Amino acid sequence: MCGIVGIISSKEVSSRIINSLKKLEYRGYDSAGIATLVNGNINEVKCEGRVDVLEQDISKFNLKGDIGIGHVRWATHGKPSKVNAHPHSSDEVSVVHNGIIENSTILKKLLEKKGYTFKSQTDTEVIAHLVTDYLKKNSLKDAIIKVLKKLHGSFALGIIFKKQNNLIVGARRGSPLAVGYGPNENYLGSDSYALKSMTNKISYLDDGEFCFVKKDQIEFFNSDGSKINKKVMNLSKDEVNYDKGDYKYFMEKEIDEQPTTINACINEYVDKLNNQINIYNFPWKISSFKSAMLIGCGTAFHSCLIAKYWMEQNTNLEVSVDIASEFRYRKIKFKKDCIYIFVSQSGETADTYAALDLCKKNKVKTCAVVNVIESSIARDADLVLPIYCGQEIGVASTKAFIGQMLVLYILSTKISFDQKCIDRKEYQSKIKNLLCLSTSAKKTLKQDQKILNIGKVFAEAKGSMFLGRGFSFPIALEGALKLKELAYVHAEGYPAGEMKHGPLALIEEGMPVVVLAPRDEHYKKTISNMQEVIARGAKVLLITNKNKDEIISENIWEKIEVDQLDDELIPFLITIPLQKLAFYSALEKGYDIDKPRNLAKSVTVE
Ligand code: F6R
Numbered sequence: 001m002c003g004i005v006g007i008i009s010s011k012e013v014s015s016r017i018i019n020s021l022k023k024l025e026y027r028g029y030d031s032a033g034i035a036t037l038v039n040g041n042i043n044e045v046k047c048e049g050r051v052d053v054l055e056q057d058i059s060k061f062n063l064k065g066d067i068g069i070g071h072v073r074w075a076t077h078g079k080p081s082k083v084n085a086h087p088h089s090s091d092e093v094s095v096v097h098n099g100i101i102e103n104s105t106i107l108k109k110l111l112e113k114k115g116y117t118f119k120s121q122t123d124t125e126v127i128a129h130l131v132t133d134y135l136k137k138n139s140l141k142d143a144i145i146k147v148l149k150k151l152h153g154s155f156a157l158g159i160i161f162k163k164q165n166n167l168i169v170g171a172r173r174g175s176p177l178a179v180g181y182g183p184n185e186n187y188l189g190s191d192s193y194a195l196k197s198m199t200n201k202i203s204y205l206d207d208g209e210f211c212f213v214k215k216d217q218i219e220f221f222n223s224d225g226s227k228i229n230k231k232v233m234n235l236s237k238d239e240v241n242y243d244k245g246d247y248k249y250f251m252e253k254e255i256d257e258q259p260t261t262i263n264a265c266i267n268e269y270v271d272k273l274n275n276q277i278n279i280y281n282f283p284w285k286i287s288s289f290k291s292a293m294l295i296g297c298g299t300a301f302h303s304c305l306i307a308k309y310w311m312e313q314n315t316n317l318e319v320s321v322d323i324a325s326e327f328r329y330r331k332i333k334f335k336k337d338c339i340y341i342f343v344s345q346s347g348e349t350a351d352t353y354a355a356l357d358l359c360k361k362n363k364v365k366t367c368a369v370v371n372v373i374e375s376s377i378a379r380d381a382d383l384v385l386p387i388y389c390g391q392e393i394g395v396a397s398t399k400a401f402i403g404q405m406l407v408l409y410i411l412s413t414k415i416s417f418d419q420k421c422i423d424r425k426e427y428q429s430k431i432k433n434l435l436c437l438s439t440s441a442k443k444t445l446k447q448d449q450k451i452l453n454i455g456k457v458f459a460e461a462k463g464s465m466f467l468g469r470g471f472s473f474p475i476a477l478e479g480a481l482k483l484k485e486l487a488y489v490h491a492e493g494y495p496a497g498e499m500k501h502g503p504l505a506l507i508e509e510g511m512p513v514v515v516l517a518p519r520d521e522h523y524k525k526t527i528s529n530m531q532e533v534i535a536r537g538a539k540v541l542l543i544t545n546k547n548k549d550e551i552i553s554e555n556i557w558e559k560i561e562v563d564q565l566d567d568e569l570i571p572f573l574i575t576i577p578l579q580k581l582a583f584y585s586a587l588e589k590g591y592d593i594d595k596p597r598n599l600a601k602s603v604t605v606e
Pocket of ligand 1: 297298299300301343344345346347348349352395396397398481482485601602603
């Protein structure tokens with residue numbers, strides 16, 4: 001989703017702004033732009049499409065300047081176009097914005113009455129004119145305080161001023177914003193990744209704060225304008241060089257990395273010597289919990305769903321799950337003896353963050369399961385459980401899903417042992433099984449050629465269904481989501497037992513249907529449901545695990561078998577062919593696999 005960058009230096013900044021915008025490309029965007037200040041003039045270059053195009057345009061314009069801001073836009077107000085691309089400038093200022101100004105229509109009308117004219121259809125342009133208007137009668141700082149109070153909604157802002165050649169203003173409410181410290185230059189960015197090639201010294205703005213980024217210092221203020229101090233963090237440099245290696249797509253690389261990321265995560269939480277799970281920083285007594293509430297969006301929500309099955313089966317907790325955008329608007333009865341678990345790869349998803357914020361305001365216990373440990377969600381939760389899968393660049397979440405499930409499974413197993421729901425023997429046997437997961441994941445990845453051919457059929461389908469029961473139901477939802485977002489094929493994930501209550505009517509001759517039927521307690525029932533769809537003409541891809549009993553059905557179109565592991569671990573393995581299926585279906589259609597249309601990696605608007 002939108003990303004912003006700002007640099008103030010004594011050297012020219014445009015090429016470095018472009019480099020940082022390239023780092024933000026993974027978030028998903030449709031247009032890009034840059035503005036620099038040169039001798040009291042703001043020069044803008046904008047384009048629809050990729051940062052590469054912007055880079056070429058900039059070299060034509062020979063864009064100079066040692067103060068500048070840049071932006072990648074994911075359209076919310078107004079279609080993707082050059083005129084709607086940021087920065088948006090007035091006679092006095094130029095603004096880049098990530099987020100949504102909810103009262104922009106009213107503000108626009110007021111500003112138009114005062115004689116301001118608008119070039120774009122964006123909500124952001126009001127900020128440029130509003131700042132200009134307040135600057136007429138206020139100091140720069142007072143103007144900023146007043147403007148921020150006027151804006152409803154969410155924003156991370158970068159603003160440069162025609163008459164002020166010594167600062168960039170940054171401000172945050174809802175959308176993330178980092179500042180970076182360099183040698184005689186300083187930076188602003190939507191995330192630390194955008195700034196990592198320039199610095200590993202970072203501070204994060206909290207909601208309501210703003211800052212003056214100058215060449216030799218950064219001043220921070222709260223919403224009333226009182227000066228505040230911020231912690232400076234030293235970030236690790238290990239992810240700076242994450243690239244595609246020999247792969248054509250990040251997604252493909254990220255799927256294939258999963259055996260390694262599974263091991264990396266297990267190594268962080270499992271003490272193999274003593275055969276036990278360690279969560280060192282757990283700040284509460286496990287016995288103090290009676291319930292757990294898991295919250296996330298999209299793929300992260302699916303990992304919450306599957307954790308509900310594990311936790312219900314293995315612990316004494318009463319478990320509920322919610323989609324963050326629903327949770328935050330429900331009338332929740334917050335409980336002191338509940339652990340509220342927020343699952344998010346990016347740690348910046350606006351709805352998940354708002355749900356966490358709501359919990360913080362209600363003073364309940366919060367835990368974040370995240371990949372980006374410097375993220376807003378990680379910074380604000382009481383307990384952070386990282387998934388340790390390394391940077392995920394492909395917009396479609398793959399290795400992070402496996403990582404989220406893994407951490408939730410580890411947490412569930414630890415709670416079940418601490419609550420004495422399982423004895424030491426069972427606990428250690430679960431850990432032993434977990435240690436086999438990476439090897440089995442590696443074997444599952446080897447069925448590539450077969451899935452490539454199956455993908456061709458799904459790519460051409462009008463619609464498809466993904467069915468499963470028990471642990472396999474959330475995986476069916478995830479498989480369907482992956483196919484929708486990458487191959488743009490309509491796909492529905494459904495509990496297999498629900499088919500005859502309506503969706504069976506959708507099945508017609510040749511429709512591809514994925515049936516997830518591991519040899520668990522639901523196996524026979526799922527196989528019956530499979531027969532029902534086959535009888536109505538469906539082309540069934542059965543995904544199951546190896547077993548000595550042959551499956552008795554002559555009409556299965558294709559079959560993929562994963563290793564026989566503990567039933568609870570099969571969800572990890574059956575996820576992998578579904579990720580590959582979506583990948584190959586999208587490949588067949590020649591789609592932009594790492595950046596599917598209309599989607600963003602970091603969803604920072606609600
Ligand atoms: C799908 C996908 C999304 C994200 C969702 C939440 O492949 O990636 O559904 O899972 O936008 O994102 P995070 O996990 O960053 O909160």
